[in-house]
Amino acid sequence: MIALSLAEIAAIVGGQPHDIPDPAVRVTGSVVYDSRAVETGSLFAAFAGERVDGHDYARRAVEAGAVAVLATRPVGVPAIVVDDVVRALGALARTVVERLGATAVALTGSAGKTSTKDLIAQLLQRSAPTVWPEGNLNNEIGLPVTALRAVEDTRYLVLEMGARYIGDIRYLTGLVPPRIGLVLNVGTAHIGEFGGREQIAQAKGELVESLPSAAEGGVAVLNADDPLVRAMVTRTKARTVLFGESDEADVRAENVRLTETGQPAFRLRTPSGCSDVTLRLYGEHHVSNALAAAAVAHELGMSVDEIAVALSEAGTLSRWRMEVTERSDGVTIVNDAYNANPESMRAALRALVAMGGASRATGGRTWAVLGPMAELGDESLAEHDAVGRLAVRLNVSKLVAVGGREASWLQLGAYNEGSWGEESVHVSDAQAAVDLLRSELRPGDVVLVKASRSVGLERVAEALIENATEGEVAGR
Numbered sequence: 001m002i003a004l005s006l007a008e009i010a011a012i013v014g015g016q017p018h019d020i021p022d023p024a025v026r027v028t029g030s031v032v033y034d035s036r037a038v039e040t041g042s043l044f045a046a047f048a049g050e051r052v053d054g055h056d057y058a059r060r061a062v063e064a065g066a067v068a069v070l071a072t073r074p075v076g077v078p079a080i081v082v083d084d085v086v087r088a089l090g091a092l093a094r095t096v097v098e099r100l101g102a103t104a105v106a107l108t109g110s111a112g113k114t115s116t117k118d119l120i121a122q123l124l125q126r127s128a129p130t131v132w133p134e135g136n137l138n139n140e141i142g143l144p145v146t147a148l149r150a151v152e153d154t155r156y157l158v159l160e161m162g163a164r165y166i167g168d169i170r171y172l173t174g175l176v177p178p179r180i181g182l183v184l185n186v187g188t189a190h191i192g193e194f195g196g197r198e199q200i201a202q203a204k205g206e207l208v209e210s211l212p213s214a215a216e217g218g219v220a221v222l223n224a225d226d227p228l229v230r231a232m233v234t235r236t237k238a239r240t241v242l243f244g245e246s247d248e249a250d251v252r253a254e255n256v257r258l259t260e261t262g263q264p265a266f267r268l269r270t271p272s273g274c275s276d277v278t279l280r281l282y283g284e285h286h287v288s289n290a291l292a293a294a295a296v297a298h299e300l301g302m303s304v305d306e307i308a309v310a311l312s313e314a315g316t317l318s319r320w321r322m323e324v325t326e327r328s329d330g331v332t333i334v335n336d337a338y339n340a341n342p343e344s345m346r347a348a349l350r351a352l353v354a355m356g357g358a359s360r361a362t363g364g365r366t367w368a369v370l371g372p373m374a375e376l377g378d379e380s381l382a383e384h385d386a387v388g389r390l391a392v393r394l395n396v397s398k399l400v401a402v403g404g405r406e407a408s409w410l411q412l413g414a415y416n417e418g419s420w421g422e423e424s425v426h427v428s429d430a431q432a433a434v435d436l437l438r439s440e441l442r443p444g445d446v447v448l449v450k451a452s453r454s455v456g457l458e459r460v461a462e463a464l465i466e467n468a469t470e471g472e473v474a475g476r
Contacts, residue, residue: 001043001148002096003028006068006080009043012095013070013088015080020068025078027067031089031148033141040065045085046075047141086140090175093144097176102131102154104147104176105296108161108169108204109184109223111343112289113138115281116184117160118317119293123310127302128155135318136338138162140171147176156300163203173210180299181207181238182221182292186228187343201228208236221295223288224249241299243291251295253287262355264290268308270298275308280315282322282334283351285344320458322351325465330364330443335461336450340373342383345450346390352448353394364444365397369433369460371451372406381409388413388424399424402433403455430456434463 007023010016017023029041035057038044044061046054046069058075062068068078070085082088097104105120107113114136121132131154133146138160150157161172173181186201212218218238223229225244233240243251253266254274264287265278279286294307302310316323320338327333332355336348349368356366368391376383388410391399401411401424411426427433437447437460447464451457 001027001029001031001150002099002152004096006078009068009070009092010080013080013082013091015070015082015088018074018079018081019076020078020080025067029065029067031070031092031145032061032066033145035061035064038064038066042066044069045089045141045145046071047085048072089144089148090140093147094175096150097147097157100150100152100154102150102157103180103300104157104159104178105180105182105300106159106161106173106176106178106207107182107184107292108163108207109182110187110200110204111341111347112184112285112292113160113162114318114338115286115316115321116182116289116292117158119289119311119314120296121158121317122314123293123297123302123307124156124158124300126306126310127300129153130156130158132158133160136160136162139168140175143172144175161207163206166199166203167206169203169206170210173207177210177212178207179212179217180219180221180296181211181236182296183207183223183229183232184288184292185223185226185343187341197228201232204229205232205235208232208238211236211238213237214239219299221292221299223292224252225288241295243295244288245291249291251291251298253291256284256287258284258354260357262351262357268294268304268311270294270304270307272298273304275304277308277311279311280313282324282355283347284354285347285351286322320461322348323461324355325461327465330445331441331464332446333461333465334446334448335458335465336448337371337453337455337458337461339453340371340450341452342373342376342387345370345373345387348448348450349387349391349394349396352446353396356397356446363442364446365442367398367400367437367441367445367447368396369400369402369437369447369449369457370407370410371402371455371457372404372410374452374454380406384409385413385416388415389417391424392418397423400433400436401426402430402451402457402460403428430459430463433457433460437464 033045044066058069062077124130208220220236220238224242224246256266323335401407414424449461
C-alpha cells in the first residue's frame with residue numbers, strides 16, 4: 001500500500017484512534033486480515049467471523065510488526081475503531097486507487113475467472129507494474145485487500161469480481177471503479193441463490209453498467225460466443241470489444257486444435273494482425289480465457305506478437321486449477337479440485353479425455369474422480385446426473401464419485417447412460433478414493449480430481465502425488 005499515516009487512515013475511514021501514541025506513524029506495509037501474514041508496517045484488519053474473531057489476534061498482529069489494527073472496538077493496542085471494518089476497508093481502497101490513478105481491469109463470469117485473471121496479469125506485467133489477487137480474492141474483503149497492495153508505480157490493477165446475489169458486483173465496482181470490464185460467461189454457478197441464468201446475467205452485467213462512457217475511455221470486453229453476455233452490449237455506455245470464435249469477434253481464435261498432450265493451439269486474430277499461440281495450459285476451454293486476456297492486453301497497447309508470446313509462455317498461478325503432476329511411474333494427476341460447477345466440470349472432463357488420448361494407445365486409462373457441485377439448488381440432481389452421463393459419452397475409462405447424495409447422483413447418471421457396472425463406482429470419502437486409486441493405478445493412467453471447494457477433494461490429489469519427485473509439476 002502507499003504509505004499513509006494513521007491520522008490519514010482514520011480520516012479516510014471515519015474512524016476513531018485508540019491507544020495510538022503518535023498518529024503520524026505511517027502504515028508502509030500491506031493490509032492483512034490473517035495475523036500470520038503480518039509484516040513490518042502492516043495494517044491488520046480484524047474481522048469477527050462465525051468461528052474466529054480477528055480482534056482476539058490484535059495484540060499478536062502488533063507484536064509481529066503491524067502498525068495498528070482496524071477494529072470495531074478498542075483492543076488494547078494501537079487501533080482505528082470503526083463501525084464496520086468491511087466498509088472501512090472499502091473506503092480505504094477507493095481512496096488509495098484514486099490517488100494512484102492506476103488503470104483498473106475487472107472481470108467476472110460463472111467459470112474461468114481465476115484462470116483468466118492469472119493470464120491477464122501475466123500479459124500486463126510484461127509492459128508495466130501490475131497488481132492482481134492471489135487465488136480468487138473476489139469479494140467485499142478480498143477485492144479491497146488486493147487493491148491496497150498497489151504502490152506508487154503500479155500501473156495496472158487486475159480485479160476478479162464474484163457475486164452470490166444481485167447487487168454484489170455493483171458494490172464492488174463502487175469500491176474500485178474499473179475502466180475496462182470483462183464478462184466471460186453466464187453459467188449455472190450459484191444458480192441456487194440466483195434462481196436462473198437470466199438472474200445470473202443480470203448480476204454479471206452490473207460490471208459493464210458501471211463502466212465509464214466510450215468518450216471517457218470505458219471498454220466492455222464481452223464474450224461473443226455466449227448469447228447472454230453478447231446481449232450486455234445494450235447495458236453499457238462503454239465501447240464494446242467482442243472476443244470468441246465467432247466471426248463477429250474482434251479478437252478471435254482460428255484453427256483451434258489440441259496437441260497430443262491436451263494443450264490448445266490456435267491462430268490469434270486481432271484488429272492489428274495475427275499470430276500463433278500454443279498454450280501451456282490444459283483443455284480447450286482455456287482458448288476462451290486466452291482470448292479474453294488477449295482482448296484486454298490489446299486494448300492496453302500490447303502488439304499481437306507480444307500477446308501471442310506471453311500467452312504461449314503463461315502458466316498456472318493459482319493452486320488446484322488444472323495443476324498437472326507427472327509421477328515418476330508414468331501416472332499423471334490433474335488437480336482441479338479448487339472448485340466446480342457444471343460448466344467447469346464439463347470442460348475438465350473434455351480436457352481429461354484430450355490428455356489421455358496419447359496414453360490410450362499404450363494401454364493408459366482416464367480416471368474422473370469427481371465430488372459434489374455445491375449451490376445448484378433445484379437443479380442439483382439434474383446437473384449431477386448430466387455430468388455422470390457426459391463422462392460415459394466422452395468414454396472416460398472410470399468414474400469415481402466421492403461423497404454423499406450428490407456424488408451418488410453422478411455415479412447413477414453414468415450407470416444409467418452406459419450400463420457401466422464396475423466401470424463407475426461411488427465411494428464414501430476422500431480416503432476411500434485414495435485407497436481405491438492406489439491399488440488400481442498403472443503407468444500411463446491420467447487422473448482428474450475435481451469437486452466444489454467445500455468437499456476438500458484436493459486431499460485425494462495430494463495423497464496421490466505425495467511421493468512425486470521435485471520438478472515433476474507441469475503447466476506452471
